[in-house]
Structures are given as C-alpha cells and as structure tokens.
Amino acid sequence: MSKSRRINRIIPIALCLIFLYMPIIVMAFFSFNKAKSLTHYTGFSTKWYGAMFANSQLLNAIFVSVSVALIATLVSTVLGTITAVALSKSKRLIKFTVQQINNLPIMNPEIVTAIALMIFFSFISFNKGYMTMLLAHIAFCTPYVITNVYPKVKALDPNLAEAAMDLGATPGETLLRVLIPEIRPGIIAGALIAFTMSFDDFIISYFVSGNGVENISIVVYNMSKRMNPSIYALSTVILVCIMIVLLIGTFMPYILYKKYGKIPRFVTRLGYIGLALLVIIAGFTSFRANTAKQVLKVFNAGEYADMEVVASFEREYNCRVIYETFDSNESMYTKLMGGNDYDVIVPSDYMIARLIKEDLVVKLDWDLIPNAKSLDTSIMYQDFDPKNDYWCPYFCGNVGIVYDKRNVTKKDLKDGWNILKNPKFKGDIYMYDSERDSMMVALKALGYSMNTTKPKEIKAAYDWLVDQRNTMKPTYAGDDSIDAMKSGNKSLCVMYSGDACAVMDENDNLGFFMPDEGTNYWVDGFVVTKTCENQTLANEFINYMISDENAYLHTVEVGYLTPNLNAAAKARKNDFPGNIAYEIRVDKNDESFDYQDNETKALFSSYWTKVKAK
Amino acid sequence: MKHYRKLIIPYVIFLFLLTVLPMLLIVLYAITQEAGSVKTFEFTISNFIQFFDPVFVKVLIKSFGLGLLTTLICLLIGYPVAYAIAKCKESTQTILILLITIPTWINLLMRTYAWVSILSKNGLINAALLSMGFSRLDLLYTDGAVVLGMIYNFIPFMILPIHTSLTNMDQSLIEASYDLGANPIQTFFKITFKLSLSGVLTGITMVFLPAISEFVIPKMLGGGQYSLIGNFIENQFITVGNWHFGSAVSMILAIIVIIFMALIYHYEKITNNEIDDEKGEGVMRFVKVKKN
Numbered sequence: 001m002s003k004s005r006r007i008n009r010i011i012p013i014a015l016c017l018i019f020l021y022m023p024i025i026v027m028a029f030f031s032f033n034k035a036k037s038l039t040h041y042t043g044f045s046t047k048w049y050g051a052m053f054a055n056s057q058l059l060n061a062i063f064v065s066v067s068v069a070l071i072a073t074l075v076s077t078v079l080g081t082i083t084a085v086a087l088s089k090s091k092r093l094i095k096f097t098v099q100q101i102n103n104l105p106i107m108n109p110e111i112v113t114a115i116a117l118m119i120f121f122s123f124i125s126f127n128k129g130y131m132t133m134l135l136a137h138i139a140f141c142t143p144y145v146i147t148n149v150y151p152k153v154k155a156l157d158p159n160l161a162e163a164a165m166d167l168g169a170t171p172g173e174t175l176l177r178v179l180i181p182e183i184r185p186g187i188i189a190g191a192l193i194a195f196t197m198s199f200d201d202f203i204i205s206y207f208v209s210g211n212g213v214e215n216i217s218i219v220v221y222n223m224s225k226r227m228n229p230s231i232y233a234l235s236t237v238i239l240v241c242i243m244i245v246l247l248i249g250t251f252m253p254y255i256l257y258k259k260y261g262k263i264p265r266f267v268t269r270l271g272y273i274g275l276a277l278l279v280i281i282a283g284f285t286s287f288r289a290n291t292a293k294q295v296l297k298v299f300n301a302g303e304y305a306d307m308e309v310v311a312s313f314e315r316e317y318n319c320r321v322i323y324e325t326f327d328s329n330e331s332m333y334t335k336l337m338g339g340n341d342y343d344v345i346v347p348s349d350y351m352i353a354r355l356i357k358e359d360l361v362v363k364l365d366w367d368l369i370p371n372a373k374s375l376d377t378s379i380m381y382q383d384f385d386p387k388n389d390y391w392c393p394y395f396c397g398n399v400g401i402v403y404d405k406r407n408v409t410k411k412d413l414k415d416g417w418n419i420l421k422n423p424k425f426k427g428d429i430y431m432y433d434s435e436r437d438s439m440m441v442a443l444k445a446l447g448y449s450m451n452t453t454k455p456k457e458i459k460a461a462y463d464w465l466v467d468q469r470n471t472m473k474p475t476y477a478g479d480d481s482i483d484a485m486k487s488g489n490k491s492l493c494v495m496y497s498g499d500a501c502a503v504m505d506e507n508d509n510l511g512f513f514m515p516d517e518g519t520n521y522w523v524d525g526f527v528v529t530k531t532c533e534n535q536t537l538a539n540e541f542i543n544y545m546i547s548d549e550n551a552y553l554h555t556v557e558v559g560y561l562t563p564n565l566n567a568a569a570k571a572r573k574n575d576f577p578g579n580i581a582y583e584i585r586v587d588k589n590d591e592s593f594d595y596q597d598n599e600t601k602a603l604f605s606s607y608w609t610k611v612k613a614k
Numbered sequence: 615m616k617h618y619r620k621l622i623i624p625y626v627i628f629l630f631l632l633t634v635l636p637m638l639l640i641v642l643y644a645i646t647q648e649a650g651s652v653k654t655f656e657f658t659i660s661n662f663i664q665f666f667d668p669v670f671v672k673v674l675i676k677s678f679g680l681g682l683l684t685t686l687i688c689l690l691i692g693y694p695v696a697y698a699i700a701k702c703k704e705s706t707q708t709i710l711i712l713l714i715t716i717p718t719w720i721n722l723l724m725r726t727y728a729w730v731s732i733l734s735k736n737g738l739i740n741a742a743l744l745s746m747g748f749s750r751l752d753l754l755y756t757d758g759a760v761v762l763g764m765i766y767n768f769i770p771f772m773i774l775p776i777h778t779s780l781t782n783m784d785q786s787l788i789e790a791s792y793d794l795g796a797n798p799i800q801t802f803f804k805i806t807f808k809l810s811l812s813g814v815l816t817g818i819t820m821v822f823l824p825a826i827s828e829f830v831i832p833k834m835l836g837g838g839q840y841s842l843i844g845n846f847i848e849n850q851f852i853t854v855g856n857w858h859f860g861s862a863v864s865m866i867l868a869i870i871v872i873i874f875m876a877l878i879y880h881y882e883k884i885t886n887n888e889i890d891d892e893k894g895e896g897v898m899r900f901v902k903v904k905k906n
Contacts, residue, residue, distance in 0.1 A: 008698070009698040009701055009702065010698075012691075012694045012695045012698045013695055013698050013699060013710060016691065016695045016714075016769075016773075017713060017714075019766070019769075020713075020714065020717045020766070020769075020770075021717070022732075023725060023728035023729055023732060023766070024717060024720065024725070024728065026728055026731070026732060026738065027724070027727075027728045030731070079624065079625055079628070080625075082618075082621045082624075082625075083621065083622055083624075083625040085618050085621060086618045086619060086620070086621035086622035086625075087622060088618075089617070089618045089619050090619055090622055094622065098622065098625070098626060098629065101629055101633060101634060102629065104633055104637065105633055107823075107871065107872055107875050108868055108871070108872075109823065109824075109826065109827030109844075109864075109867055109868060109871055110824065110827060111827045111829060111844050111847055111848065111864070111867075112640070112827070112847075112864045112865075112867060112868045113636075115640065115847065115851060115860065115861070115864050116636030116637050116639065116640050116864075117632065117636050118851070119636060119639045119640060119643060119857065119861070120632070120635060120636035120639055123639055135632060136632075138628075138632075139628070139632040139633060142625070142628070161617070165617075171617040171618065174617075175618070196718070196719055199719075200718075200719070200721055200722060202721075202722060202723055202830060203829070203830070207851070216721060217721055217722070217723050220721060220723040220724055220727065221723055221830065231724060231727060232724075232728075234724070235720055235721065235724040235725075235728075238720055238721070238724075239716075239720055242716060242719050242720070243716070246712065246716070250712075328853060330852075330853045330854070330855065331852045331853055333855065334851070334852055334853070334855045337855070427752070435853075475755050475837045476837065477837055480837070484734070484735070487734070487735065487736040488735075488736070489734070489735040489736070605854045605856075609846075609849070609854070610667075610669050612841050613669050613670060613672070613673045613841045613846065
C-alpha cells in the first residue's frame with residue numbers, strides 16, 4: 001500500500017478522534033483548576049475532587065446510578081433471555097405481536113416513553129422514587145436484551161434442546177446447560193448494552209424519579225446551571241474507571257492465556273462471584289433509606305442553602321434530610337401534584353398563597369420557632385395570610401437589571417425597563433426565562449400593574465415581548481445567565497437581586513438598577529405540608545435554618561438578602577459592603593405577585609410559550 | 615417443542631403494564647381535557663387543534679430540520695471515518711472502534727457541558743481567536759452550537775453500524791468489480807456503498823431518532839430561548855403543567871417518527887433485530903478480543 005493512501009486513512013480517523021476526545025481532555029484538565037472558572041487556568045489543585053467527595057447529593061446519585069444500572073441489567077438480562085427463548089418456540093401470532101410491541105420503546109422518541117411512564121405511575125398513584133426509576137429502566141433495557149439475544153436463539157439448531165431432553169435432561173437443565181451457553185455472546189452483548197443505557201439515562205429518569213432519588217444525570221442537570229468544576233472532576237473519575245475496566249477486559253485474557261494457556265476456571269468464577277456480590281450490595285443498600293432514623297424530606301430551590309447547615313442539622317437532631325431541589329415554583333407544584341411527598345417546601349409568596357388556598361399546607365408551630373424573633377416583620381403578614389400562620393420567611397429581594405458599566409451609560413438607564421428595547425444593545429441582552437418575570441417586565445414597562453387580569457393589558461405585554469424578541473434578539477436564560485454575567489457575556493441582564501449581588505461580587509464592572517416604573521418584590525419562605533408526618537422535626541428544621549448564625553451562613557453562600565435582621569446586618573458589614581443589590585425595595589410602584597386565577601394563568605402561559613417558540 | 619412457551623407470560627404481563635398501558639394513557643390524555651377537577655375528564659380534540667397554530671408547527675419543522683442536518687453531517691463525516699477504519703489491520707480496527715465507543719460511555723450531559731465552556735464568550739475557542747488577533751464570535755446559544763452538540767454526541771452511532779456493514783462485506787465482490795473493468799470510483803458507488811447501505815440506514819435512524827426529540831442539548835447549548843419539540847413537551851409537563859396538551863404533542867411526535875421508521879424499514883427491510891446493535895457491535899468486538 002502506498003504512503004499517500006495510508007495518509008488518506010489516517011487523517012479522517014485522527015480528526016475524528018481529536019473531535020471526540022478534545023472536550024473530554026479539556027474537562028479533565030480543568031478539573032484540576034484552582035479557580036472556579038472553567039476557562040481560565042490559574043493553577044493546579046485537587047480541591048474539586050475534595051468537593052465532589054464531600055457532596056452527599058452527588059455521592060448518593062453515583063450510588064443510585066450504579067445500583068439501578070446493576071439491578072436493571074440483571075433483571076432485564078434474565079427476563080430478556082427467557083423471553084427470547086420462549087419467543088422462538090411461540091406461535092406466529094404471539095411472536096409477531098410481542099416483537100412489534102417490544103420494538104415500541106426502541107422506536108419511540110425517548111421523551112415519549114418517559115412521559116408515558118410518568119403519566120402511568122401518577123395515574124396508578126405509585127409514589128415516585130427508587131422503585132419507579134428501577135421499573136422504568138427495566139422496561140427500556142429489556143427490549144435491547146431481546147433484540148440481541150433473539151437472533152442467537154433463532155440461529156440455534158431446533159433439535160438441540162430436544163436432543164438434550166431425550167438424553168434425560170429436564171427443561172430447566174436444558175435451558176441452563178445447553179441453550180444458555182450457546183447463546184452466551186448475545187446475552188453478554190445485551191447485558192452490556194442494558195448497563196450502558198441505564199447508567200447513562202437522563203430523560204426517562206428525570207421524568208419518573210422523585211422524592212429525593214436522583215441519578216448522576218439528574219444531579220449534573222441541576223448542577224450545570226451554574227459552572228461547577230466538581231462535574232468535571234466526576235466525569236474524569238468516570239472516564240478513568242471506564243478506561244481501567246476496558247484495559248483489564250482487553251489485556252487480562254491475553255496475560256492469562258500466556259500463563260495458563262486458557263482462562264482458568266477460578267478467574268471466571270471469581271468474576272461471577274464479584275458481580276453477584278456487587279448486585280447484592282446494591283440491592284441491600286438501596287433499601288437503607290427505609291431503615292434510617294427519622295427522615296425529613298425538604299424541597300428547596302436549587303443552590304439556595306449552605307448545605308453544611310443542613311448536614312449539621314442532621315447531626316444535631318440525629319435524623320436524615322432528603323434534600324431535593326427544583327428550578328421553578330411551577331415545576332415544584334407539578335412535582336407536588338405528580339405524587340411526590342415532601343415535608344418542608346420553600347416556595348415564593350404567590351405559590352405559598354396557592355398552597356394555602358388549595359389546603360396543601362398546615363399552620364406552623366411558632367412555639368418551636370423562637371428564632372423568628374430576629375425576622376423583618378415588614379415583609380410578613382401579607383394579604384394571603386394576614387396572621388402569618390402558615391409560612392416563615394427565608395429569603396427576599398427584588399427583580400432588576402444587571403448592567404455592564406463599561407457599555408451602559410447613566411443616560412441609557414433613564415429609559416427604565418425600555419432600556420431592554422434600546423437598539424444599542426441588540427443581541428446583548430439576557431431575559432429571565434420565566435413566564436411571570438418576563439410578563440412583569442413588559443407590564444411594568446407599559447405602566448400596568450403586574451397583577452393585571454385585563455386580557456387587553458396582557459395582550460399588550462405579549463406584543464411588547466414579541467416586538468422585543470424580534471428587534472433585540474435577546475437570549476432567554478435561566479440561572480445560566482449568572483455565570484455568563486460573571487464572565488461578562490452580555491451588557492444587560494434581567495436578574496433577581498440576590499443573584500445580582502453574587503454576580504457583582506465577582507465582577508467589578510457590573511451595576512444593578514431597578515426602574516422607577518416599579519418592579520417585583522418577593523419573599524420565599526418555609527411551609528410544612530399536610531402530608532408531613534413529623535411536624536415537630538419540620539418546625540425544628542425551620543427554626544434551625546433561620547437562626548442568626550445559620551441565616552448568616554446561607555445568605556453569604558447564596559447572596560440573597562435574608563429577612564433575619566441580625567444576619568443581614570452582619571453580612572452587609574462583612575461580606576457585601578456597598579453592594580446595592582443586597583437590599584430590598586418596597587416602593588409605591590413595587591408589587592409582589594398575587595395568586596393568579598386559572599384563566600389568567602393559562603393566558604400568561606400560552607402567550608409565553610408563543611414568545612419562546614419563535 | 616412447547617416446553618418454553620409459558621416462559622413468555624411474565625414478559626407479556628410486564629410489557630402490557632409498562633409499555634402498552636402507558637402509551638394508551640398518553641392517547642387518553644391527548645383526547646381529553648380537564649373538566650373541573652383533576653380526576654374528571656371530558657373528550658375533546660382541542661389539544662390537537664391547538665397544536666396546529668403556526669408558531670408550534672414551526673417548532674416541529676425546526677426540530678426536524680436540525681435533526682436532518684445533524685444526520686446528514688454525521689453521515690458525511692462518519693462514512694469516511696468508518697471506511698478508513700475498515701481498511702486498517704484487524705487489531706488496529708479493534709482498538710479504534712473501542713476508542714470511538716468510549717466517549718459514549720461518559721454521561722451525555724457531561725459531554726455536552728464540556729462544550730459550554732469551550733464555546734462560551736470567554737471560552738477556549740474565543741480565547742484562541744483573541745490571541746490570534748481576531749474578534750470574538752458568538753458561538754454558544756446558536757443553531758450551530760446545538761447541531762455541533764448533537765453531532766458530537768451521536769456520531770459514534772453513525773460510525774459503528776457503517777463500519778460493521780463494511781467489514782461484513784464480501785471483499786471478493788470488489789475484486790470482481792475491478793476485474794470487470796470498473797474504476798475505483800465506480801466500484802465504490804456501485805459495490806461498496808450499496809453493500810454498506812444497511813449500515814448507513816441503521817446509522818441514520820440511530821442519529822435521527824434521538825436528535826429530533828433531544829431536549830437537553832438544545833437547552834444547554836441553545837440557551838433558554840431555544841425551543842425544539844423535546845423542550846416544548848418537557849415544558850408542557852414540567853413548567854406549564856398542561857398534561858393533556860403535552861400528551862397530544864407527544865402523540866403527534868411519536869406518530870411521525872414511527873411512520874418515518876416504517877418507511878426506512880420498508881425501504882431496506884432490515885430485520886428488527888439489527889437495530890440498535892451499535893453498542894452491541896462495539897461490545898461484541900470487545901467480547902471477541904476477550905475470547906481470542
């Protein structure tokens with residue numbers, strides 16, 4: 001073969017491998033970065049590995065991923081293999097029907113399968129958690145096992161089984177000793193596919209799990225809204241593990257052959273025993289959640305607490321806190337309705353109003369919450385709960401605009417919310433990806449109340465947003481805009497004051513302003529659900545979270561203003577001196593959200609869907 | 615030989631409960647709407663009518679467009695790579711196939727997340743551009759970023775089946791073609807490509823199918839404003855909470871995809887058991903290595 005032809009071969013392969021491995025190598029490289037940045041390398045450090053192993057949510061997720069994958073692989077391989085054998089002996093009609101239905105999960109878009117299973121579990125009121133995830137994984141893994149094993153069974157001589165039985169073997173013995181060894185390659189291939197499918201799965205797990213059960217994908221999904229080098233550390237660890245397994249798998253047989261001439265029996269046996277032990281351990285520990293001490297299920301917004309405080313609560317009160325996070329009040333409500341049980345939830349004011357109205361929460365026991373004495377009472381006793389029986393404030397703030405002082409002048413700011421339509425900033429704007437916040441911006445820009453129920457005003461706000469979308473090309477981002485603004489990606493960004501505070505802390509070029517037309521002020525607070533079994537523990541948890549000391553830790557970690565006056569004063573002095581976003585403004589034009597009736601809510605959401613679906 | 619027939623029963627029950635019933639529920643939700651309380655339904659076709667608003671149809675068309683583009687680029691890159699690998703020595707092939715397979719074993723979210731920091735405004739590519747004296751480019755949150763992310767994640771599923779069909783090909787046919795006077799280009803298109811068609815079609819379905827319903831990659835690389843059909847469905851279920859409309863859209867998506875798949879299968883009459891062998895093939899090689 002000539003040299004030029006060899007080069008023709010090498011170039012595409014090399015380019016493809018570079019393309020496939022470049023991001024992985026970048027990840028591994030930045031997992032050893034000293035700074036939190038994933039783009040600027042400031043020095044070698046292993047602290048992200050430390051952070052990863054200290055993150056109990058992440059460790060739990062690794063455990064869930066591995067144990068679900070092992071058990072699902074085992075069950076689906078056994079089920080798939082016996083089904084494949086049975087299929088080959090079945091009548092044509094049955095064979096055809098089962099095969100066609102078996103192909104459904106493979107052919108169906110994954111999201112459709114996921115949704116079908118989610119509806120199914122909530123329809124039969126099966127509590128979402130470890131079991132639902134496991135069942136779903138078995139359901140989508142088994143078809144792959146069957147499609148791998150069935151061709152091997154079909155290729156077998158049909159007389160083989162009969163011969164074995166004629167020689168006196170029982171059907172069971174024939175299956176185990178004659179048929180299975182013959183189709184082993186198909187079974188192994190099927191099992192390995194099942195394992196990788198299950199281990200990697202995100203979409204299906206995301207929809208069918210709940211109640212604190214999360215696998216790696218779900219945690220990465222929730223974490224990835226903010227830059228987090230721990231994710232890189234985790235992916236590097238997984239890569240190294242895979243490499244080791246593959247190297248052993250590839251080279252061990254060679255070494256053994258060299259030494260013994262064949263793979264000795266004890267090695268294969270050792271392998272099987274090891275595998276069996278793993279499955280048993282996975283099986284046992286997966287039920288440890290049920291045997292633990294007192295359990296409190298907390299549902300909080302993502303990145304909204306100093307997790308050390310939660311951990312010390314677990315130690316002091318000798319209990320286990322299942323801590324799950326949501327990304328919006330609406331998704332929290334959907335999960336709550338979809339058969340998830342929580343004890344303590346941290347929704348926003350308008351959602352608290354809704355939960356009270358729908359009778360989903362119970363009154364707090366203020367005797368158990370003595371730390372409430374330091375709270376700012378001016379934001380409590382709101383209309384939806386005049387006596388403030390049901391909720392305890394946790395964080396509060398406004399919505400405003402973070403701007404880059406280098407590009408935005410004082411004069412630009414005079415436009416108020418309409419700065420978001422200033423052609424100077426075309427393509428240079430982050431809008432907040434939330435129906436209520438974006439509609440609030442538009443309504444306030446037009447001079448309406450953000451709690452309007454008049455269809456005409458809501459339509460006008462929709463037109464404002466569509467016009468802004470078409471002329472300004474803004475980016476609708478959720479919490480990912482936080483990191484983007486830290487590194488100065490765009491000039492303007494609609495942001496919550498707490499996030500603004502954290503962002504301005506890291507980027508000196510940024511300013512924060514709230515238009516005179518008025519804005520939203522909000523309070524998030526703790527509520528205890530009706531389904532909560534341990535009310536005392538729930539109230540103690542709330543009391544613990546809002547103590548002067550712990551409220552200070554939370555506010556410093558998160559950057560939002562705490563309603564605990566002592567903690568806020570301390571943070572203002574020590575951590576956020578002169579930071580104008582670390583305040584709350586309640587002027588005459590400022591409003592908090594009201595609970596929306598269904599009609600207005602539907603109008604808001606259909607308009608917002610249309611704004612986003614350009 | 616009826617001994618093992620009864621063994622099918624557990625799976626039939628399982629299949630009915632966890633595949634058939636859930637799909638029927640989607641249909642039920644799609645053709646109903648809430649009437650007053652959560653557990654009472656009334657029949658309606660308004661969910662489907664609602665979808666045929668031009669705004670939503672555009673989302674569907676865009677999803678298909680990007681899915682097709684991704685598939686086409688994967689094919690254009692994947693075929694030469696698979697071809698080049700198939701021309702290597704057998705032991706080299708094993709290692710190369712393993713190398714192509716390994717990235718698929720790392721979490722899809724993590725792989726996509728890596729691209730965020732490569733493409734972002736202060737990311738590696740822009741840093742390189744700046745240091746070379748060029749100005750920054752807006753790479754992240756564009757159609758291009760989404761397509762790139764999908765190609766990155768799905769291209770192994772194009773390469774593997776094509777490689778398999780190329781290696782399974784009877785080499786003497788190519789020699790015969792040369793003997794009969796065909797030039798290399800003619801031979802490639804008339805013999806090699808035609809014989810690898812089943813691998814190509816498997817690859818196309820393996821890429822196209824996840825690409826059109828993907829919602830994580832568009833969300834991470836396309837930004838929040840990005841709405842493909844997968845995001846749209848997720849949004850209806852998770853944020854908006856309108857399960858009926860969400861089910862109707864899921865049903866429309868499933869029907870279109872299944873028709874598409876049926877056409878492909880009709881065209882090539884690939885046997886059912888060949889689909890999704892891609893990881894299996896990689897793994898089978900891995901198993902073969904072990905055995906040798």
